[in-house]
Amino acid sequence: MRIPFMSLFMTSPFDGLQEHAEKVKEVAWAFQQAMECYVITRCTTFEDLRNEVIDLEREADSIKRRIRGHIPKGTLMVVDKFQLFRYLREQDSVLDAVEDAMDWISYKPEPGVPEDIQQDFFLLVDATIEPIEELARMVKEARKYFDGYSNKQRDVVKEIIRTLRRMEHDADKLEDTLKRKVFAEVEDPISVFHLVRLAEIIGYIANHAQNAGDMMRAMIAK
């Protein structure tokens, strides 16, 4: 409190938001590796990768709590406090969905996915990784927008949000194709159940990324 002028300035929650988004990106890469490992049958490192995801998720969680815990009453920000929290929740849900997918995989003792649908699984996973990677870029560009409030920069952010929506749509279609193929080609009912459910959980990841985009759209609304 030495200088009244200075005590007015506080650590920006956007620093935390950015950090959180980067963590989400790291999780996405670990998830991708884990899925590649799982899908091809001779996988030995899946548990390690899963633990890595769990650790990263815990770190992201503490970032989330730090952001929430350091916005006292009467903080003036570029966006509404609750918009910020809603956004953060969606960004965090991406992580939860990834963790859910990993957990679901771990419930089934023998690894592997039938060869015929392996390619489709890879496509679906890649389709969900892409929107996650966009999140960090979106936060970065949004901060630039709040700095200058230029329409051009606003369009950059809007374009990312549009991309997120398109990616989610693509992921949806891939999920449908995959599920159809599972029912057509896999005979063991337990495997069908496991694979269909897995495809759905992976689909949620892209959903939450899209929701985060929608919240960002509300944050940059004029």
Next chain:
Amino acid sequence: MGLENYILVLGFIFGFYMNWNIGANDVANSMASAVGAKAITLKQAILIAGILNVLGATFIGSHVTDTIRKGIVATDVFTDPHVVLLGALSALLAAALWVSFATWKSLPVSTTHSIVGAMIGFGIMAGGFSVIHWVKLSSVVLSWVISPLFSMVISFIMLKVIIRFVLSIKNPYNQALKLAPLFIGITAFVMVSSFLFKTPLGQNLAVDGYLAFMIALAASFIIGHAGTLLIRRFVTDTYQQRGAEEVFRKIQIGTSCYVALAQGANDVANAIGPLALIYFIVKTGTIAEAVPVPTFLLLYGGVGIACGISMAGYRVMGTIGTKITTLTNTRGFSVDFSAATTVLIASKLGLPVSTTHAAVGGVVGVGLARGLEAVNFGIVIKIMFYWVLTVPVAAITSMVVFLILKWFL
């Protein structure tokens, strides 16, 4: 050497101590936004603040001196020069002690209000509660609310205007250059009119309100265009990339110079006022209603402030430079502009305004305009608490010091 001369020497010592404190405590307020927004470096800030405070104190200061002394405490009830001597001395020491304590304990206080409080304490000791002009005192209380509020509104509007007409336009850099004469012009208008209205400089020139207005208008037109030409001269391609902020960075150098100058002019009175009173009584042996402030005293005060700035400035502003990273030049300009305008208008209304209060209000205004990623509005309540606390604490300290001094002298 008589007792009076001892008191005069003590007065000079305490006066320097108080000025040193003013420099150490207030330098942050004038230069913080400029340093935080990286408009100027730490060294430049200290150099500019030091020189301009001396210049402002010596050549523009003195008018505000009697507002504080005469306004709130009725000096005409004092008949005993000895009591007034002791009173002025104790007020000076009390204010300096309180500001020192506040600086040490990191409490945000206003040096202006410290001396006001100390003077009140001395007034009560010498003449009882009846010598206090409560109406005038209430104007001090009012200024705690009005000056930050007013500053807040101005900086809010200013930033909104900048966002609407410069930043959100297709090519902000060209737009900023195009509108630069306007932004520099209105800033120059505030500066020139404050020099004409507020200072002995203006009174010596004997310009009345209307003429002063016209002069300020003409000057702001000229300065606005000259300043823009100057900025254009330094334009390079790298500036184009940084956009409008670079243009405002240049303007901000001008505004922070003004704030330093105005601060020297305003704040020197806080310490030199009581000292001038002591000096006058010792020299003439009488008490007058208005005491002239010799130029050398103002220079003395200015140098004291500059010493405080140079000694404490590095630590204070170094912290600011590294801690406040989100303040950009357009925001910094809005804060500077609102603080300068508030100080001008408030002192025109006769309120003992503090630059500290105006600067705090300015930052809140920028925050309300969604100009900063995070501003802690809650802290304002805490800051205000110390503003309110300052006057009674300084008053009581002054009373205690008075009693002690009376024992010895």
